[in-house]
Amino acid sequence: MYMVEEKKNSAKGKNVSNELSSLDTGQALESFLKALQRGHSDEIVQLFLEDQARNLFPKGGDTLKWLTDNIGKKATTKLIMAFARLECFNCKNGLRQCENCDGTGQFDYEMVCESCLGLASVPCDFCGGSGWASIDCIPLGLRLVVFGVRLESAEKQVESMLEERLPNLSEEKATAVFNKCVDSLFDLNRQISVLESTVGIELDMIEVPVNLEGQVSKITRKCVLVAVRGEKRLGEIIEAMIAACKLQSESEEKGSKMQKFVAARTKFYSALLNARPQFAGTYLEHPFLNEAAKRLIPNKDLDTRTQDGNEA
Numbered sequence: 001m002y003m004v005e006e007k008k009n010s011a012k013g014k015n016v017s018n019e020l021s022s023l024d025t026g027q028a029l030e031s032f033l034k035a036l037q038r039g040h041s042d043e044i045v046q047l048f049l050e051d052q053a054r055n056l057f058p059k060g061g062d063t064l065k066w067l068t069d070n071i072g073k074k075a076t077t078k079l080i081m082a083f084a085r086l087e088c089f090n091c092k093n094g095l096r097q098c099e100n101c102d103g104t105g106q107f108d109y110e111m112v113c114e115s116c117l118g119l120a121s122v123p124c125d126f127c128g129g130s131g132w133a134s135i136d137c138i139p140l141g142l143r144l145v146v147f148g149v150r151l152e153s154a155e156k157q158v159e160s161m162l163e164e165r166l167p168n169l170s171e172e173k174a175t176a177v178f179n180k181c182v183d184s185l186f187d188l189n190r191q192i193s194v195l196e197s198t199v200g201i202e203l204d205m206i207e208v209p210v211n212l213e214g215q216v217s218k219i220t221r222k223c224v225l226v227a228v229r230g231e232k233r234l235g236e237i238i239e240a241m242i243a244a245c246k247l248q249s250e251s252e253e254k255g256s257k258m259q260k261f262v263a264a265r266t267k268f269y270s271a272l273l274n275a276r277p278q279f280a281g282t283y284l285e286h287p288f289l290n291e292a293a294k295r296l297i298p299n300k301d302l303d304t305r306t307q308d309g310n311e312a
């Protein structure tokens with residue numbers, strides 16, 4: 001498309017490529033602003049990526065400043081939000097059905113499926129369970145700010161989940177408590193996965209301007225600190241699930257399929273909780289965060305991680 005326009009312009013006797021590119025950039029900006037006004041995220045995202053690919057929009061560390069200068073702060077924020085909220089094309093909310101057990105969570109009611117921890121769903125491989133488009137889909141020049149927005153939102157969500165009370169066995173049936181715990185576990189683990197993918201950006205940031213390098217380590221540090229608190233809560237949720245299973249086991253008929261499954265679950269979740277490091281080898285373990293924690297945060301600042309590290 002760029003080539004076609006170049007020919008058309010030179011035929012009219014217009015000259016020099018610099019002028020041509022700024023003329024095209026001007027037109028592209030105009031169309032882009034219209035798309036922003038229409039407000040359809042898919043269109044905004046696609047158009048921006050196309051214009052970057054045609055070298056009409058910059059890709060470097062000055063992209064954000066260039067955008068603010070050319071389309072204003074409000075429109076730039078709209079663009080950032082469109083990328084920050086771009087969903088993973090492979091899953092819904094970071095989860096997909098477990099293939100290992102065909103989404104049943106068990107084998108013959110005697111064994112808990114280890115892949116999904118008996119919960120029928122597993123985090124999506126593509127987005128690492130964050131539910132958001134992976135870094136390859138986020139344009140160069142915007143990665144840092146997009147992941148910053150995701151971090152901020154994940155932090156808020158983790159904080160609000162920590163304020164919520166866990167479902168109570170004296171108020172509700174064991175099955176209802178268990179199911180609510182599973183929802184909370186997945187919600188929280190999704191936010192921790194967002195933090196983990198944010199820690200990973202350091203490796204994928206092809207160009208971080210020197211003045212932003214400090215910001216990257218600040219982001220990483222924040223991710224680790226929020227994750228530590230979230231992971232502690234994951235443990236508490238599993239404790240509540242074990243308690244619910246024990247109670248459920250009492251009410252199920254002895255020797256029945258359900259009683260067997262509930263007993264298997266109780267044993268499985270207890271082992272999970274006692275593993276060191278906690279959740280080792282399961283999708284609840286977040287190795288990038290653990291690595292970043294070791295690298296960035298002195299041991300005395302960490303609660304659960306320090307314990308894990310010492311016991312390992």
Ligand SMILES: [Zn+2]
Pocket residue numbers: 098099100101102103104105106113114115116117118119120121
């Ligand atoms: Zn499974």
Ligand SMILES: [Zn+2]
Pocket residue numbers: 088089090091092094095124125126127128129130131132
């Ligand atoms: Zn996904």
